[in-house]
Amino acid sequence: MILLMLATFAGCSSHKGEQPNAIYQKYASQEGFSVAQVSSFEINDTLAVDVVLIVADNDDAWHQLSFDFDVRGNEGSISWLAPIDNPALRASWNSEPLLRVVASPDRRTVALYMLDDISQYEALMDYQLNQMTKLN
Amino acid sequence: MKKTLTNEEFDSLWQRAEVEGYASQLSKEYPAWRTRQRRITGMASVTLVAAMIAVAVPMLPAGHSGYGKVYSNREGIAETQWVNLASEMLLDA
Numbered sequence: 313m314i315l316l317m318l319a320t321f322a323g324c325s326s327h328k329g330e331q332p333n334a335i336y337q338k339y340a341s342q343e344g345f346s347v348a349q350v351s352s353f354e355i356n357d358t359l360a361v362d363v364v365l366i367v368a369d370n371d372d373a374w375h376q377l378s379f380d381f382d383v384r385g386n387e388g389s390i391s392w393l394a395p396i397d398n399p400a401l402r403a404s405w406n407s408e409p410l411l412r413v414v415a416s417p418d419r420r421t422v423a424l425y426m427l428d429d430i431s432q433y434e435a436l437m438d439y440q441l442n443q444m445t446k447l448n
Numbered sequence: 449m450k451k452t453l454t455n456e457e458f459d460s461l462w463q464r465a466e467v468e469g470y471a472s473q474l475s476k477e478y479p480a481w482r483t484r485q486r487r488i489t490g491m492a493s494v495t496l497v498a499a500m501i502a503v504a505v506p507m508l509p510a511g512h513s514g515y516g517k518v519y520s521n522r523e524g525i526a527e528t529q530w531v532n533l534a535s536e537m538l539l540d541a
Contacts, residue, residue: 332519340521348530352516360516363534391541414541423537440538 335399335424339366344373353425355439361425361432368420381415381422389416393433399424405433412436 332340332349340347346367352360368374377383382400383390391414392402399411412425412433427433515534518527 336519346520346522346525348518348520348522348525348533350515350518350531350534353531353534354514365530365533365537367533389537389540414537416537416540419533419537419540421533421537423534425534425538436538440541443535443539 333362333364333426335366336364339377344369345377355432355435359432359435361427361436363426364424366422366424371420374417374420377420377422378415378417381413383415383417383422385417387417389414389418391415396426405430 336347336349339345346369348365350363350365353363354360366377368377380400391412393405394401394403394411394413396409396411399413403410409426409428410433412427414423414425415421416423425436427436515527515531518530520527520530
């Protein structure tokens with residue numbers, strides 16, 4: 313059991329986000345954006361991902377953000393997978409690390425979840441499902 | 449008439465009974481002692497788990513409760529608000 317505890321804590325303590333990433337830095341330095349990077353956001357007992365949140369403080373900033381991420385209209389929240397170096401591009405799963413991007417016009421917010429592999433993607437979907445189940 | 453056993457005598461008798469297979473008969477003869485034996489065994493388990501947790505807790509990384517560290521370009525926004533937003537955005541997706 314001690315070994316199990318050690319393995320669990322080791323998994324949770326592997327903080328990837330020791331420094332803010334490039335997307336965070338791009339928007340954090342601009343007027344009109346509130347930006348945060350949550351490192352090691354735990355999605356289950358053993359897996360954690362880094363999350364960047366970009367909130368547009370006003371309509372002009374949201375206009376820029378929606379343009380940057382190719383979010384069209386106000387049709388509600390959308391999500392997609394994207395390459396790490398091009399978060400506006402819609403992608404499908406491959407062996408490379410990817411971003412899961414969620415854009416919410418209502419919140420004027422874009423969230424980027426950094427996924428190293430398919431297990432993190434599946435865990436993130438499970439987390440989402442569990443959170444929805446709790447609400448119902 | 450049953451003999452009144454001391455704790456040590458009963459423990460010794462119980463161990464021998466378990467080895468030799470007459471523990472169930474002994475528990476009928478001395479039901480109160482059997483209850484006590486169970487309580488002692490239970491307390492030993494609780495003590496073991498508590499000791500393991502006491503050893504493990506100092507190994508917990510900082511911010512283990514849901515996230516590691518939060519960077520932000522805005523002061524005055526609590527870390528937990530950002531963490532909650534990260535969770536809520538998934539519900540919007």
